[in-house]
Amino acid sequence: MVRHFISGGVLAAAAVGMLQSPALAGGLERGGYNIDLLFDTSRFTAEATSTFVMPDRKLKNVRDIDPSPFNPGGTPPTGGGGNLTGLPTSANGSEDYWSPRIGVKAGIGDAVDCMFDYSEPWGAHKNPGRNWAGANEDIETEVKSRNYATTCSYRFDVGPGQLRLIGGGFYQEVYGFQERLVQAFPAGFPLSGVGRLDLEGDGWGWRAGVAYEIPEYAFRASLVYNSEVKLNDITGTLDLSQVSGTPKFDVYGSQAMPDVLELKVQSGIAPDWLAFGSVKWVDWSQLQKVPFFCSSGVAGVCASGTQITTLDLGYRDGWTVMGGIGHKFNEQWSGAVSLTWDRGTSQGFGSQTDTWALGVLGSYSPTKNVEFRLAGVLGLMTGGSSRTVTLDGVQYGQRANYDFDDDIVAAISTGVKVRF
Numbered sequence: 229m230v231r232h233f234i235s236g237g238v239l240a241a242a243a244v245g246m247l248q249s250p251a252l253a254g255g256l257e258r259g260g261y262n263i264d265l266l267f268d269t270s271r272f273t274a275e276a277t278s279t280f281v282m283p284d285r286k287l288k289n290v291r292d293i294d295p296s297p298f299n300p301g302g303t304p305p306t307g308g309g310g311n312l313t314g315l316p317t318s319a320n321g322s323e324d325y326w327s328p329r330i331g332v333k334a335g336i337g338d339a340v341d342c343m344f345d346y347s348e349p350w351g352a353h354k355n356p357g358r359n360w361a362g363a364n365e366d367i368e369t370e371v372k373s374r375n376y377a378t379t380c381s382y383r384f385d386v387g388p389g390q391l392r393l394i395g396g397g398f399y400q401e402v403y404g405f406q407e408r409l410v411q412a413f414p415a416g417f418p419l420s421g422v423g424r425l426d427l428e429g430d431g432w433g434w435r436a437g438v439a440y441e442i443p444e445y446a447f448r449a450s451l452v453y454n455s456e457v458k459l460n461d462i463t464g465t466l467d468l469s470q471v472s473g474t475p476k477f478d479v480y481g482s483q484a485m486p487d488v489l490e491l492k493v494q495s496g497i498a499p500d501w502l503a504f505g506s507v508k509w510v511d512w513s514q515l516q517k518v519p520f521f522c523s524s525g526v527a528g529v530c531a532s533g534t535q536i537t538t539l540d541l542g543y544r545d546g547w548t549v550m551g552g553i554g555h556k557f558n559e560q561w562s563g564a565v566s567l568t569w570d571r572g573t574s575q576g577f578g579s580q581t582d583t584w585a586l587g588v589l590g591s592y593s594p595t596k597n598v599e600f601r602l603a604g605v606l607g608l609m610t611g612g613s614s615r616t617v618t619l620d621g622v623q624y625g626q627r628a629n630y631d632f633d634d635d636i637v638a639a640i641s642t643g644v645k646v647r648f
Contacts, residue, residue, distance in 0.1 A: 254546045254573035254580045255512035256371055258351040259327040261435070261454045261488055263379050266343045266394070270647035271335040277601070277643035278328045284637065285321035285579055285609060290361040290630040293616065298411035298421075298471060300528060304519075304535045308627050309364030309421070310412030319356035321579050321632060327351075342380040349375050350402060350485060358422070362628035363409040367422060371404035379435060389442035394450075396435045400457045402485060403428035406539065410471045420470040425479070425520070425537060429459035433485075446496035454488040456511065466520070466536060468529065478523035479536060486511040497553075504566075505551035512543040512573045517622055542617070542624040543573040543580075552587070562591045572610070576617040577624040579632050581610040601643040609635045 253260060258281075265275050292315075294308025331345030350373040358367050379396030410423040437452030460482045467476035488511070494504035518539040525532040552566030565588050572581035585607025593599045611633040616625040 253508075253510070253548055253570055254583075255486070255510060255515065255543050256350040256352050257510065257546070258325065258373075259329055259347045259349050260508075261349060261375075261377075261452075261490075262329065262347070263343065263345075263394070263396075263435075263452065265331045265333045265345065266341055266379055266381055267439070267441075267448065267450075268333055268645075268647070270333075272648035273333045273645060274331070274648075275333075275643065275645045276328075276330045277641060278326060279639055279641040280324065280326055281639040282324045282637065283322040283609065283635070285632060285635045286318065287321045287356065287360075287362070287579065287630045287632050288318045290317040290319065290628060292361045292364065292627070293629055294364070294627050300472060304537055305529070307411070309409045312361045312364060312409070312412060312628075315361045315363070316359060317361050319360040319362065321354060321356065323353040323355050325351060325353055339383050340380060341383075342378065344376075344378050347375045347377070348373050349400075352404075358409065362630060364412075365408060365625075365628040367407040367409060369404070369406040371402065373403075374401045375399070377435075381439070383441075386440070388444070389440055389447070392439040392441065392450075394435070394437035394439060394452060398433050398435070398454075398457075399430070400433060400485065401428070401430045402457075402459060410468065419473070422470050424467040424476075425464065425539075426467075427462055427464035427479075427481075427520075429462035429483070431457040431459050431485075433457040446494065446502055448495075449491075449493045451489070451491050456487040456514070457485040459483050459485065462520075463523075464520075472529070474526060474529055477526045477529070479520045480523050481518060481520040483518050484514055486514060500556040502554040502564075503552075504554065504564075506549070508546075508548040510546040510548075513545045515541045515543045516619065517542070517624070540577070540624050542575055542577045542619050544575050546573050547571040560593050562593075564589045564591075568607075574612075574614070575619055576613075576615050577619075578614055579612070581612045583607050583609050583637065585637065597647045599645045601641070601645075603641045603643075605637075605639040605641075607637040609637050611635070 292312035295311035296308045298307040329347045333343040352371040355368045377398035381392045381394045383390045383392040405426045407424045411421040413421045433455045435454045439450035441448045462481045465476045466479045468474050490508040492506040497503045519535050522530040522536050530536045548570045550568040554564035556562040568585045570583045574580040585605050587605045589603035591601050613631045
């Protein structure tokens, strides 16, 4: 009976896990990494999920704390973009987004499983616009990613269960842009004063892990490490044509996307009942103030190799803890509920504070080879403020300060799995 329960309960646990990650995690995480498909007991399996996340963060009491004009002679250029006092003191602090994932898994012989998946693990989108008192900090910022991964495992008998060794690699692309008000010009001036930074980079990573499974009790414990991805050759352009009339020019930089360590545990606790939980650490603290440099000299702006701008993040490491219970109602229906806490990655600068969320999932299998899922999350993003702070001797938040109350985040996820 317990072995029969696995087909419903464990799948419910995995589906909630896929929903929780993009809905809640801090830093630049959206879909994150997920290899639950590797553990599917069928010989061949294909899976597709799509999650729509709606974080409703609102900024208030916005203050322009640096009204000084743009100074292109600094290294990097300095200035707060001009005096924005009098502009609206509230703005939207987040945008809705989609998080897709597609994967296929194949069993090879009696001991090897391999999977290939496409996901979009990292991303961010803020679009407060030009008409607010913090436009010198941000008008619009968007980060996107693409991740192509292959993961395999080898399992063998150990004691009452099986030990599984896991390894794989992935190729990752990260790209995006930021616009902000570099200089506020008076009405009627022919230039907008908006600068735009476009960037892209790519790199390789690897993963390794171990899992132990006792199918008789629906028990599985896994520990998986995903390496950092070094984006050593980030390239792009900086467009200051609306600030000084200078044509856009090439810039470069480097940064590593974080490594991730995750522990997951699940176990049958009664016929048709499953308990599950996870703890995840993400090394977001390596994303602090990311500098970018001129590729070639630009007269009156910067010399070749000189720092021209920075992407200010100031993150601390992320921690996510999730626990829940799954239940198989009958041969076709199963479900799960979960509670998740995510420690915010902001350290007094930014709006990523702690988040609490409740997740609910339903799973329907019209046949043994097809499964449909629908899940939802409703969470609370705790309030706080963004101030001028000093982290490891470096200042952040020198252009604008603001506050924010407790806000709601909601998400809905759909998925389908087909077994052959």
